[in-house]
Amino acid sequence: MAKKRDYSLVGESTRTAIETGLASAEWYHTDVPRKAMKELMQRSDGPAIRDTIIWIVAILGSAAGIAWFWGTWWVVPFLLVYGVLYGSSSDSRWHECGHGTAFRTRWMNDAVYQIASFMLMRNPVTWRWSHARHHTDTIIVGRDAEIAMMRPPDLLRAALAFTGILDFRYSLPTLVRNAFGSISPDEKSFIPEMELHKVVTAARWHVAIYVAAIVLALYLWSFLPLVLIGLPRLYGSWHMVLTGLLQHIGLADNVTDHRLNTRTVYMNPISRFIYWNMNYHVEHHMFPMVPYHALPRLHELIKHDLPAPNPSMWHAYREVWPVLLKQLQYEDYFLKRELPPTARPYRDEFHALTVPAAAE
Amino acid sequence: MADWVEACGVDDVEEEDVIRFDHGGRTFAIYRSPDDEYFATDGYCTHEKAHLADGLVMDDIIECPKHNGRFNYKTGVARGAPVCVNLATYPVKVEAGKVMIQIG
Numbered sequence: 089m090a091k092k093r094d095y096s097l098v099g100e101s102t103r104t105a106i107e108t109g110l111a112s113a114e115w116y117h118t119d120v121p122r123k124a125m126k127e128l129m130q131r132s133d134g135p136a137i138r139d140t141i142i143w144i145v146a147i148l149g150s151a152a153g154i155a156w157f158w159g160t161w162w163v164v165p166f167l168l169v170y171g172v173l174y175g176s177s178s179d180s181r182w183h184e185c186g187h188g189t190a191f192r193t194r195w196m197n198d199a200v201y202q203i204a205s206f207m208l209m210r211n212p213v214t215w216r217w218s219h220a221r222h223h224t225d226t227i228i229v230g231r232d233a234e235i236a237m238m239r240p241p242d243l244l245r246a247a248l249a250f251t252g253i254l255d256f257r258y259s260l261p262t263l264v265r266n267a268f269g270s271i272s273p274d275e276k277s278f279i280p281e282m283e284l285h286k287v288v289t290a291a292r293w294h295v296a297i298y299v300a301a302i303v304l305a306l307y308l309w310s311f312l313p314l315v316l317i318g319l320p321r322l323y324g325s326w327h328m329v330l331t332g333l334l335q336h337i338g339l340a341d342n343v344t345d346h347r348l349n350t351r352t353v354y355m356n357p358i359s360r361f362i363y364w365n366m367n368y369h370v371e372h373h374m375f376p377m378v379p380y381h382a383l384p385r386l387h388e389l390i391k392h393d394l395p396a397p398n399p400s401m402w403h404a405y406r407e408v409w410p411v412l413l414k415q416l417q418y419e420d421y422f423l424k425r426e427l428p429p430t431a432r433p434y435r436d437e438f439h440a441l442t443v444p445a446a447a448e
Numbered sequence: 449m450a451d452w453v454e455a456c457g458v459d460d461v462e463e464e465d466v467i468r469f470d471h472g473g474r475t476f477a478i479y480r481s482p483d484d485e486y487f488a489t490d491g492y493c494t495h496e497k498a499h500l501a502d503g504l505v506m507d508d509i510i511e512c513p514k515h516n517g518r519f520n521y522k523t524g525v526a527r528g529a530p531v532c533v534n535l536a537t538y539p540v541k542v543e544a545g546k547v548m549i550q551i552g
Contacts, residue, residue, distance in 0.1 A: 112497065187516045188511070216529050220515045220530040223514065223515055224515070292543065375459065412466070
């Protein structure tokens with residue numbers, strides 16, 4: 089019987105990953121000529137300024153709608169729009185600006201990163217480091233701090249994730265704990281010591297704003313301030329979960345080839361705006377230097393070397409659902425993506441812990 | 449006494465770009481700035497083992513291809529998370545169309 093996975097970042101799987109060379113390993117990359125890659129990596133402020141203006145206007149407009157129609161049923165469509173903008177699109181803004189690729193100008197990346205981190209109830213320092221680890225050790229058990237669905241999958245937990253409740257229940261106490269100066273062993277495993285004080289400072293700012301929102305709600309004797317600040321993390325994060333879960337679930341773990349553990353899915357233009365093109369996720373993991381607006385071009389350039397993308401989110405979920413059900417009984421089972429004949433083959437000898445059972 | 453070593457020809461590296469140079473079991477990055485000056489640093493990022501020569505040069509910044517950590521390649525100074533440790537730099541001179549770096 090296969091050993092159970094230990095997802096702690098300081099446990100048995102961590103030691104195994106380090107001993108087998110899976111931690112901080114060399115990963116497969118599709119060959120892209122330097123000239124082409126240099127063009128793709130080029131930064132520009134234009135696309136992100138345009139998208140950010142649209143984003144902010146839509147957020148403020150829907151917030152105004154909520155305030156205007158508060159107390160009537162007309163508020164519902166505004167809540168839907170505001171919730172998704174606040175609770176879901178902030179994730180992709182956090183992500184791209186955390187990489188520093190959205191804008192060419194550094195302070196613009198930093199400003200949007202800080203705002204989006206607050207909207208997501210994420211400590212901006214902790215999550216910058218956890219995401220660096222996610223890129224170093226993508227879906228390496230015991231190393232990656234951002235594995236959305238562990239094995240065997242907890243499907244009830246996954247369903248609840250769409251409501252934001254679990255994330256809310258984790259994120260808010262974490263912020264409060266950090267604000268009181270407590271850093272967990274897992275957090276210490278990926279945040280350098282010299283950065284720990286910044287974790288506490290950032291958490292204190294976030295908590296202070298939430299306290300101010302609560303005081304305002306009490307003063308006005310209205311839920312409105314909390315519906316606008318904080319609670320959208322509950323009622324608006326479903327789109328983030330819908331798109332984000334597809335990044336890696338059901339695929340291989342403990343491999344060093346993003347074609348095996350990451351998924352690219354074609355999506356509709358609205359979801360792509362909310363998600364800032366992170367549906368091109370294999371491409372993003374292989375080349376995190378490429379800004380979101382250049383990912384479609386990168387996709388066209390390297391798709392001959394990648395598994396065929398899922399044509400829709402519906403297709404991707406239909407494909408992965410039976411795999412998740414099978415993982416309930418046999419957690420080593422996974423979906424192995426087929427490569428086109430034009431691709432370079434997977435190097436199984438590089439994947440020390442590649443498990444035997446795979447759905448072709 | 450540190451040696452001067454020929455790293456590349458002046459035209460081997462484009463303006464505002466970087467190339468990799470391996471020597472004596474070590475790896476270096478050779479930069480050509482937008483104002484046509486040459487610089488050299490260690491080839492690996494100080495955060496994790498990634499070749500900076502695969503990264504992006506913007507003005508006086510080199511951005512690591514793996515986690516987007518940034519350094520000033522002229523001074524080696526780390527410019528924010530996830531890089532915290534400065535990058536070693538090396539003296540550079542151009543002689544007879546060749547870029548020479550002084551390796552200690």
